[in-house]
Amino acid sequence: MHIRRILAAVAATAALAGLGLTGVATATAATAQGAPSDVTPSQCKQGGGVADLTDNMCKGGMHDGQRVD
Structure with missing residues (x-):
């Protein structure tokens, strides 16, 4: 039971980290295109x-x- 909680926490952290990196890449691309x-x-x-x-x-x-x- 304890191992399942740890694995669930690791999976959730990895998923959130992936979303964070995607958001940063999108924000950087939008800034680079809009700046004269x-x-x-x-x-x-x-x-x-x-x-x-x-x-x-x-x-x-x-x-x-x-x-x-």
Whole structure:
């Protein structure tokens, strides 16, 4: 009886771990597809950042680290 409880707990843990990994993979794929790679200088400023045209990067704000086109 004790062994059955242990096996049931192990099976349940494995099933939940599999669901968790699937959810992470789906969330990562959705994020990668929806994020634009380039922003305009005005989009950078509107998002609260500063367009650094020497590095062609948006620094700060919601577009931080994205390339300025």
